Amino acid sequence: MDYVVEMLNIRKEFPGIVANDDVTLQLKRGEVHALLGENGAGKSTLMGMLFGMYQPDKGTIKMNGSEVKITNPNVANDLGIGMVHQHFKLVHNFTTTENIILGIEPKKGLTVDIKSAAQKVDELSKRYGLNIDPYAKIENISVGMQQRVEILKMLYRNADILIFDEPTAVLTPQEINDLIEIMKNLIKEGKSIILITHKLKEIKAVADRCTVIRRGKCIGTVDVKLTTEADMAKMMVGRPVSFAVAKKDTMLGETILKIEKLSVQNNKKVLGLKDFSLEVHAGEIVGIAGVEGNGQSELVEAITGLRKIEGGTIRLKGKDISNYSIRERINAGIAHIPEDRHKRGLVLDYTMEDNMVLEVYNKKPFSNYGLLNRQAITDYANKIIKDFDVRSGEGGASIARSLSGGNQQKAIIGREIELDPELLIAVQPTRGLDVGSIEYIHKRLVEQRDNGKAVLLVSLELDEVMNVSDRIAIVNNGELIGIVDAKTTNENEVGLMMAGVKGGSKNE
Numbered sequence: 001m002d003y004v005v006e007m008l009n010i011r012k013e014f015p016g017i018v019a020n021d022d023v024t025l026q027l028k029r030g031e032v033h034a035l036l037g038e039n040g041a042g043k044s045t046l047m048g049m050l051f052g053m054y055q056p057d058k059g060t061i062k063m064n065g066s067e068v069k070i071t072n073p074n075v076a077n078d079l080g081i082g083m084v085h086q087h088f089k090l091v092h093n094f095t096t097t098e099n100i101i102l103g104i105e106p107k108k109g110l111t112v113d114i115k116s117a118a119q120k121v122d123e124l125s126k127r128y129g130l131n132i133d134p135y136a137k138i139e140n141i142s143v144g145m146q147q148r149v150e151i152l153k154m155l156y157r158n159a160d161i162l163i164f165d166e167p168t169a170v171l172t173p174q175e176i177n178d179l180i181e182i183m184k185n186l187i188k189e190g191k192s193i194i195l196i197t198h199k200l201k202e203i204k205a206v207a208d209r210c211t212v213i214r215r216g217k218c219i220g221t222v223d224v225k226l227t228t229e230a231d232m233a234k235m236m237v238g239r240p241v242s243f244a245v246a247k248k249d250t251m252l253g254e255t256i257l258k259i260e261k262l263s264v265q266n267n268k269k270v271l272g273l274k275d276f277s278l279e280v281h282a283g284e285i286v287g288i289a290g291v292e293g294n295g296q297s298e299l300v301e302a303i304t305g306l307r308k309i310e311g312g313t314i315r316l317k318g319k320d321i322s323n324y325s326i327r328e329r330i331n332a333g334i335a336h337i338p339e340d341r342h343k344r345g346l347v348l349d350y351t352m353e354d355n356m357v358l359e360v361y362n363k364k365p366f367s368n369y370g371l372l373n374r375q376a377i378t379d380y381a382n383k384i385i386k387d388f389d390v391r392s393g394e395g396g397a398s399i400a401r402s403l404s405g406g407n408q409q410k411a412i413i414g415r416e417i418e419l420d421p422e423l424l425i426a427v428q429p430t431r432g433l434d435v436g437s438i439e440y441i442h443k444r445l446v447e448q449r450d451n452g453k454a455v456l457l458v459s460l461e462l463d464e465v466m467n468v469s470d471r472i473a474i475v476n477n478g479e480l481i482g483i484v485d486a487k488t489t490n491e492n493e494v495g496l497m498m499a500g501v502k503g504g505s506k507n508e
């Protein structure tokens, strides 16, 4: 059999956890091979070993039939293995070309030959349909484009084996379609791809075979054409997963959040949100649907106090909180699951325990007269970790950075829901989560609403907004286009409104 890469009987332990236990993955030349598994199942660890970031404790790696020792990422590069990481590794004030050549700069005498490098970047970009400007700065291009720079980095180094670690988690639906086309082009040009993703739809759309791992162990490799999404989900979680969200009828209570004529500037100092009004009641989930960058971040940051407002008012249970500090807003009952779990969700170098009390450490029983009560903090953190099935080697003592992306996300969601807030703002809450965890998180959001709390859900996943929300507010270009009832609307109507076609109602 023509395998370009074979990872055979691989084992890797971290303190307190066997991340990979006898895992085998064989990559055929010219295939897209999906790697599927729950959060913390050991996917990134396995790929980390193929990319030379970790060494296996046991097992062998072969390339084209011969055993190789991939002792560091430079060796991986030399062997033609490239990786696009979950969190990009780019220097923001460098240009695309500067990022791509970093570490392997072509020289003319003593100076770096940027011109010839930019020319090569341009050629590669055209050949693979990537549409990258070789002189654009990273900070000025979209996340989707930044990812293409990561792809170009691999191509520039002549990689033939391309590893994509959850590449679509940060992309918009259009960017996802583009990436799928790019992958197909790469295969046509003779590359082989390993794709880590939680999205079964994408596996169906682009992968040939799929290897499933659960809690570090290999469950099997299947032919994607012959396997349904439900079967793959079951292999991965070990039980059938329900994709539908079960909900009782809403029992609307008082108005919790009342936004009137809100205007907020965006990062470019123009109005990112204009004259925006919305109400969220106790006992309902209001979803915000829109293409990324249409005012969602400005809205969330204005409510949570992360961004100054230009005009209008924000009321929580009738009280004007427009000028409250962030802490005052938390104390008033607002909780926030942020979009960027690393930048705003966690202090990555703190333990999980400390991360779980970031908003409450200064309160009883966690502190008394300025002294921390470690036992109370441990107990509180352990409860969240258990309830939300946050998996890591050393539980609350684990450093946040060492947790898998999905487990970091579950911990943040647990921390915010545990506050039992009057208003829970959930931004992309299930980004990077496996289907089993998504099912659980959706249940918990619905539970908040059933307990008479208000939930504001912001998501780029239309399916999620449609399934979880009671009402859907659609934004386009910073304006409220309309509000629709989730029970009676359909994807077509919401899609049109997202494109700016007015519909629905402007009131509650």
Ligand SMILES: Nc1ncnc2c1ncn2[C@@H]1O[C@H](COP(=O)(O)OP(=O)(O)OP(=O)(O)O)[C@@H](O)[C@H]1O
Residues within 6 Å of the ligand: 014, 015, 017, 019, 037, 038, 039, 040, 041, 042, 043, 044, 045, 046, 391, 392, 393, 402, 403, 404, 405, 406, 407, 432
């Ligand atoms: N450097 C590390 N130190 C300690 N533990 C680690 C380290 N890297 C990973 N782990 C642990 O190994 C397990 C597997 O993590 P890994 O990141 O491989 O999971 P994953 O399948 O990629 O998950 P996700 O889908 O959430 O990204 C997790 O329990 C994680 O906490």
